[in-house]
Amino acid sequence: MAMLVDGQWVEENETKNKTDKNGAFKRTDSSFRNWVTADGAPGPSGAGGFVPERGRYHLYIAMNCPWAHRTLLTRTFKGLEDVISLDKTVPRRSDQGWYFDDDHVDNVLGLSALHQVYTASDPDATTRVTVPVLWDRESESIVSNESAEIIRMMDGAFDAFSNNERDLYPDELSGQIDEWNDLIYQTINNGVYRAGFSMAQDAYEAAVRDVFATLDKLEAHLAENRYLCGDQFTEADVRLFPTMIRFDVAYYGAFKCNLRRLIDYPNLWAYTREIYQMPGIADTVDLDVYKRGYYSKSPQRNPSGVVPLGPAIDPSVPHGRG
Numbered sequence: 160m161a162m163l164v165d166g167q168w169v170e171e172n173e174t175k176n177k178t179d180k181n182g183a184f185k186r187t188d189s190s191f192r193n194w195v196t197a198d199g200a201p202g203p204s205g206a207g208g209f210v211p212e213r214g215r216y217h218l219y220i221a222m223n224c225p226w227a228h229r230t231l232l233t234r235t236f237k238g239l240e241d242v243i244s245l246d247k248t249v250p251r252r253s254d255q256g257w258y259f260d261d262d263h264v265d266n267v268l269g270l271s272a273l274h275q276v277y278t279a280s281d282p283d284a285t286t287r288v289t290v291p292v293l294w295d296r297e298s299e300s301i302v303s304n305e306s307a308e309i310i311r312m313m314d315g316a317f318d319a320f321s322n323n324e325r326d327l328y329p330d331e332l333s334g335q336i337d338e339w340n341d342l343i344y345q346t347i348n349n350g351v352y353r354a355g356f357s358m359a360q361d362a363y364e365a366a367v368r369d370v371f372a373t374l375d376k377l378e379a380h381l382a383e384n385r386y387l388c389g390d391q392f393t394e395a396d397v398r399l400f401p402t403m404i405r406f407d408v409a410y411y412g413a414f415k416c417n418l419r420r421l422i423d424y425p426n427l428w429a430y431t432r433e434i435y436q437m438p439g440i441a442d443t444v445d446l447d448v449y450k451r452g453y454y455s456k457s458p459q460r461n462p463s464g465v466v467p468l469g470p471a472i473d474p475s476v477p478h479g480r481g
Contacts, residue, residue: 161256162287166278168255182355183246188289189238189305190286195293196318201340202308203367209302209315216243216302218265218309219276219292222445223250223452225348225401226306227291232397233310235439238322245250248290251455260420267294277301302445307340310397327394335388339395340465346373347402363415381426385481396434403431407472408446409453413460422472432478446472 161170193209194202195216201207218234220227234243246255246266257273259265268279274288279302280391293309303309312325328336346369353366377399380387387395390402402410406421435441456464 160251161254163272163274163277163284165285166281166283167273168274170254189289189303190284191280191292191301191304191306193302194308195302195312197316197319203311204308205303208298211287211320212245213242213265213298213320215296217294218243218245218274219248219265219290219294221248221250221290222448224290225405226271226289228401229306230255230291230293230309230313230395231443232400232440233313233327233394234366235443236325236327236397237317239313239320240316242317242320243293250445250452257290265386267296299431307398309345314394325392327392327397328408329393330389332388332391332393334393340398340412341388341398342373343402345369349400351406351410351414351416353411354416367416367418370416371466374419374421374424378424378427381430386430400431402435403427404435404444404446405449405453407470411470412467413453414432420470425427428447429478429480432474432476433476433480443477444474446474 161168170258182328191243193205195209195211195416196202196207197211199208199210201298208275220230221232222242229376231245231373234240234245235273246259247263249263252258255272255274258414259271259273265271265276268277270276273290274293276294277286277288279299289304291306291309293312294300295302302311311328322376350366350370350373353362354370357366363423377387384390387399388391404423411420420430435444451466452480454461455467456462
């Protein structure tokens with residue numbers, strides 16, 4: 160792995176700075192935290208001047224990244240495909256990190272690697288290079304590389320351009336959504352990474368217990384609720400889905416989250432299939448890419464680089480909900 164240091168692409172050990180002294184995985188904060196707001200005023204963090212405009216903003220993602228997936232989902236749910244343009248990196252990393260090739264092209268800057276997009280925004284950047292990235296063509300800078308904030312922008316600031324009136328973060332449900340988001344981030348979205356990248360047995364076991372305690376809670380909740388906040392599909396569902404759709408093909412094996420499979424949870428698996436079968440969502444999913452990405456050659460996770468054939472799952476099977 161490598162990162163930018165004072166604008167230079169520098170190699171570093173794969174696990175360096177990723178675990179604490181007890182061997183527990185720790186995630187690095189995102190480095191670009193500006194906001195697109197309806198009037199261009201500064202958001203909760205960063206600078207102002209980013210107003211919503213058709214064709215001004217560009218989203219960089221990688222199909223195998225669950226954090227990028229949530230932005231792709233929100234762009235689809237809100238009908239912003241013709242408002243915010245999109246490029247996909249190659250769905251694996253090289254010694255240049257996330258990169259482009261003949262089939263995965265940077266159509267905005269014409270660059271060969273995502274770290275060059277970062278230095279185009281800040282020539283002296285010191286940061287890890289992650290997806291998603293929301294780029295502003297007008298200022299030629301990165302607005303944000305924080306997925307949770309990008310989806311909040313898409314759901315609010317771009318409402319005037321959306322062809323879908325669905326509000327993913329309604330005021331009356333904001334407290335519930337925040338509670339679910341906090342739990343799901345800690346124990347599910349980041350929980351599987353805490354398990355997969357743990358360097359100590361105790362840290363691994365604690366992470367896996369958290370994952371399955373929350374899956375058990377979700378299974379019971381979805382027995383009586385269509386979505387996490389009752390009958391209304393919200394941002395909390397958007398944030399849960401990327402981990403669920405990857406669970407059996409990636410996290411169960413590659414990250415050793417193998418107490419139970421997702422398909423062993425009837426309500427949770429049906430809920431995942433229902434979201435997958437919503438208009439446009441299947442196009443945001445690629446199970447084979449997930450498998451090849453998570454089982455790519457890694458000294459820590461998969462030294463041989465051999466990718467398993469299974470499991471064979473089919474999220475297009477009728478979900479039978481509602």
